[in-house]
Amino acid sequence: MRRILVTNDDGVHAPGIAALAAALSDLGEVTVVAPAHEASAVGHALTLARPLRLEEIRPRVYCVDGTPTDCVNVAITHVLKGTPDLIVSGINTGYNIGDDVTYSGTVAGALEGALLGVPSIAVSAERKRRSPREVEYDFPPAAAAARLVVEAVFERGMPKSTL
Secondary structure: OOEEEEEOOOOOOOHHHHHHHHHHOOOOEEEEEEEOOOOOOOOOOOOOOOOOOEEEEEOOEEEEOOOHHHHHHHHHHHHOOOOOOEEEEEEEEOOOOHHHHHOOHHHHHHHHHHHOOOOEEEEEEOEEEOOOOOEEEOHHHHHHHHHHHHHHHHHHOOOOOOO
């Protein structure tokens, strides 16, 4: 069975990560390792000055009191005890486009996986404004799109970089 690691920067209790994990649940063994609290805009930061705390929330769902990059490393070394077949980071609340990719914790979670040689994907959701003070995120279409991409990666592999 394929092992899929799901992480994010919005925190383990964010609705986007729940939607993503649910959408991927029948494609392999999904394990969620995400920040205990929101860690948006932390970029590719690592926690170096203190020990990290890992907590199991429920079966196959863990939180780390660190960054998304910390979560990927802790997942590989302590939770999965090896590399997963795929890392999917998200679903981020709002797009990660343009300059946002340079400081996005969601993108950093996928980037850390790629640097470790694991095929990795970052997923974001469109922000829809319901009123001047209310913002809503459209997770179901993003989760469905992520699932299609994951299916394609499992079927055909990751595209090779042309850089």
